[in-house]
Amino acid sequence: MSGYQGPMRVLSGIQPSGGMHLGNYLGAIRKFVDLQNEYDCHFCVVDMHAITVWQDPVKLRAQTFHIAASYLAAGVDPKGAAIFHQSAVRAHAELAWIFNCVARLGWLDRMTQFKDKVGKDKERASVGLYTYPVLQAADILVYKATHVPVGEDQKQHLELSRDIAAKFNHDFKAEDFFPLPEPLIKGPGARIMSLRDGTVKMSKSDPSQNACVFLSDDKDTIARKIKKAKTDAEPLPDKVEGLADRPEVANLVGIYAALSGKSDTEVLSSFGGQGFGAFKPALADLVVEKIAPIGDELRRLEADPGFLQQVLTDGAERAAATADPIVKQVKEIVGFVA
Ligand code: TYM
Numbered sequence: 001m002s003g004y005q006g007p008m009r010v011l012s013g014i015q016p017s018g019g020m021h022l023g024n025y026l027g028a029i030r031k032f033v034d035l036q037n038e039y040d041c042h043f044c045v046v047d048m049h050a051i052t053v054w055q056d057p058v059k060l061r062a063q064t065f066h067i068a069a070s071y072l073a074a075g076v077d078p079k080g081a082a083i084f085h086q087s088a089v090r091a092h093a094e095l096a097w098i099f100n101c102v103a104r105l106g107w108l109d110r111m112t113q114f115k116d117k118v119g120k121d122k123e124r125a126s127v128g129l130y131t132y133p134v135l136q137a138a139d140i141l142v143y144k145a146t147h148v149p150v151g152e153d154q155k156q157h158l159e160l161s162r163d164i165a166a167k168f169n170h171d172f173k174a175e176d177f178f179p180l181p182e183p184l185i186k187g188p189g190a191r192i193m194s195l196r197d198g199t200v201k202m203s204k205s206d207p208s209q210n211a212c213v214f215l216s217d218d219k220d221t222i223a224r225k226i227k228k229a230k231t232d233a234e235p236l237p238d239k240v241e242g243l244a245d246r247p248e249v250a251n252l253v254g255i256y257a258a259l260s261g262k263s264d265t266e267v268l269s270s271f272g273g274q275g276f277g278a279f280k281p282a283l284a285d286l287v288v289e290k291i292a293p294i295g296d297e298l299r300r301l302e303a304d305p306g307f308l309q310q311v312l313t314d315g316a317e318r319a320a321a322t323a324d325p326i327v328k329q330v331k332e333i334v335g336f337v338a
Helices: 022-035 057-074 091-100 105-109 112-118 132-141 152-171 219-228 247-260 264-271 276-302 305-334
Strands: 009-014 040-045 082-085 147-149 182-184
Touching: 009 022, 009 132, 022 040, 022 057, 022 147, 022 247, 022 276, 040 057, 040 305, 057 082, 057 276, 057 305, 082 305, 091 132, 091 305, 105 152, 112 132, 112 152, 132 152, 147 152, 152 182, 219 276, 247 264, 247 276, 264 276, 276 305
Parallel strands: 009 040, 009 147, 040 082, 147 182
Antiparallel strands: none
């Protein structure tokens, strides 16, 4: 049990490796908005994680602004939360190196995301991709963050962060120096699946543009993608048990539930027995209602890179003011000369 007594703090991050989609919004950003008034929040654009796979430098810069603008467009207030890019706060990289020496190879060998990403081509993967979860632990613990809002796919990485924190505290006899960060995963929208295949998660790297609703999609595009989403020939079931072997249907019902604040059961009590000719237009209207205004604000913000740069610079200064003294203490604990 952790007896950590420090302040409650939130950290989360999103990679600037593609457009922000509905999964990122429901799994992560929407939680950021809900948490910002309760906690001291740090929301990072993790550009150092993004380059673990090849990124075109020009696109990387634009995507970094895109993620920052998405945080703002969804409702994160930069006067409260620190919004910044990871590479601007060098404490992340410094702590990541120390954690590379705390984490064990066996732990990283078990990371399923790495295995999924590299498939059979491990030899050609970057070393950075392998140690990706160690940098993620540093992102969190460099602020001694106690809570981490993420989608379900990040569960294993969060467990590794806790293991690294516990091993550091133990090895250096620094009891409760680092908190054991709690993932905040639960809730509707923690795992949104592709609109083309209900068995794979909605992902920035999906080659099909129709697999994702992007925050930047206009109303017509959103409606078209929902109406084209893969389904089957049966009507919607009356009960949630009827979703068991129908991943695409379960996903659409889950999206409706997450955006409307209803449970799957409530959604099915309205739409059970009806065909997709009725459900898809209702879902399309709901997604348009909730997402299109964010897209409008996103476009407005992206047209003002000077403002976005200012938000990032200010956020990085505030983030460094928290992180630098923590890294200084870590260096003393490890035995580095000041
Ligand atoms: P990334 O950019 O892949 O994902 C960003 C966030 O979106 C969530 N997410 C989803 N949630 C629901 N359904 C989906 N289909 C879906 N796809 C993505 C992810 O769970 C995540 O919360 N490794 C992190 C980035 C990171 C990080 C951190 C997060 C780096 N350092 C420190 C938290 C704390 C990632 O997956 O990014």
